[in-house]
Amino acid sequence: MSTPGAQAGLETFDALHIEYENAYKDNPYKKACIERAISMLPAHSRVLDVGCGTGVPVSEMLSNAGMEVTGTDISPKMVKLAQDRVKGDFKVADMLTFEPEGKFAGVFIIFAHLQLSYADFHAAAYKFACILEPGGLFVIGEMPADKYVKNSDYDETKSWVENYPAPFWGELLPTFMMSAEGLLEFLRSMGLEIVSSEIDMFQPKNEKCAPEEQQYVIARRKGDRPLSEPLPLPKR
Numbered sequence: 001m002s003t004p005g006a007q008a009g010l011e012t013f014d015a016l017h018i019e020y021e022n023a024y025k026d027n028p029y030k031k032a033c034i035e036r037a038i039s040m041l042p043a044h045s046r047v048l049d050v051g052c053g054t055g056v057p058v059s060e061m062l063s064n065a066g067m068e069v070t071g072t073d074i075s076p077k078m079v080k081l082a083q084d085r086v087k088g089d090f091k092v093a094d095m096l097t098f099e100p101e102g103k104f105a106g107v108f109i110i111f112a113h114l115q116l117s118y119a120d121f122h123a124a125a126y127k128f129a130c131i132l133e134p135g136g137l138f139v140i141g142e143m144p145a146d147k148y149v150k151n152s153d154y155d156e157t158k159s160w161v162e163n164y165p166a167p168f169w170g171e172l173l174p175t176f177m178m179s180a181e182g183l184l185e186f187l188r189s190m191g192l193e194i195v196s197s198e199i200d201m202f203q204p205k206n207e208k209c210a211p212e213e214q215q216y217v218i219a220r221r222k223g224d225r226p227l228s229e230p231l232p233l234p235k236r
Contacts, residue, residue, distance in 0.1 A: 002014045012055065012115065012173070014075040019053040022209035023082070023206035029198065030110065030141060033216035034058055036196060037106060038065045040218070045105035046070070050095050050128060051112020055082030058110050063087045069107075072098050088198045095124050108142040111214075114175050118155070118162050119234035121176060126230055129190050132221040137193050137194055144199060144215040145177035159185065170208035180215050189231040 012018060013052060024030075038061065039180050041047070045067050049059045052071030059082060061070045069088030072095065073079050082090040095112065107128045129138050145154070149161050159182030165172035186195055195218040203211045221227070 006125070010074045012130050012174055013073075014026045014077050016169070017054060017075065017077040017081060019206070020078075021056050022070050023058050023204040023209060025058075025085075026205065027214075029200040029202055029214060031057055032059065033139065033141065033196075033198065033218065034061045034108075037108070037137050037218055038062065038067070039139060040137060040220075041067065041196070043106050044068060045101070047106040047108065048072075048100060048104045048109065048128070048131075050109045050124075051100075052082055052090060053112075055086035055088070055090065058108055059088055059090070060086045062106075062108075062201060065197070068156070071087070073112075074096075080126060093179050098129075100131050100158070102131070104131055105133050106137040107132060107138065108139045110139070110216075111143070114143065114166075114177070115173070116162075116176050117234075118160050118176060118221060122230060122234045125186070126190065126227070129187075129192065129221070129230075131225055134224040136221045138186075138187065138219045139217070140183070140219075141214060141216045142183060143177055143212060144173065144180040144183070145230075146179050147213045149177065149179075158182070159232060162185075167212075169206070169208050185216065186230050187217065187219045190227045190229070192226065192227070193224065194218075 033123045047067045049071040071090040073094040080094045160178045162176045163174040166175035197217045199215045
């Protein structure tokens with residue numbers, strides 16, 4: 001069953017679809033992260049783009065590099081654009097209920113989780129990390145909380161906030177964010193190795209959008225040992 005956060009994401013991005021692509025597709029920092037990940041992946045790797053949107057630029061870059069791309073997104077309008085223009089297997093699916101088949105050399109979650117609760121993100125991130133092959137890459141992009149959030153608004157571990165009013169498309173959007181270091185510790189706690197972490201300021205190509213601080217992280221599954229449930233644990 002979907003959650004209110006996932007449904008909010010559907011409403012936000014199904015309404016924007018191609019406008020969102022046009023504003024965000026020429027992000028040099030996002031593209032640099034994807035290019036770095038491609039350079040680390042074996043040729044013809046099987047990769048999963050969670051929250052693929054219109055497929056541009058992430059799935060498109062992966063496909064053009066010869067990867068076998070599976071993409072999912074909760075927005076039917078965005079998925080239709082991806083199916084029409086990018087080579088790959090694209091389907092409408094809620095990341096919280098989608099159950100991927102088999103293992104993947106790379107999982108990409110690029111700004112696809114920003115309206116989830118922490119409990120939802122925790123479950124989804126663990127699920128997708130567990131389908132990585134040994135040596136596989138977990139690639140994530142987020143708006144780090146450090147620039148936007150007061151210390152008093154974090155959870156008790158000082159690593160995340162949810163439903164936080166963050167600027168998006170000229171409005172304040174209830175957003176899930178982790179601190180920059182909180183995200184790295186979250187990934188390490190599963191047993192992943194941080195390969196790279198970069199933070200840059202990006203100006204979307206839309207007059208409604210303010211500059212955004214963005215963090216892109218590449219982590220690697222080091223071996224075939226089972227991963228640990230990430231920390232901090234959500235409140236049950």
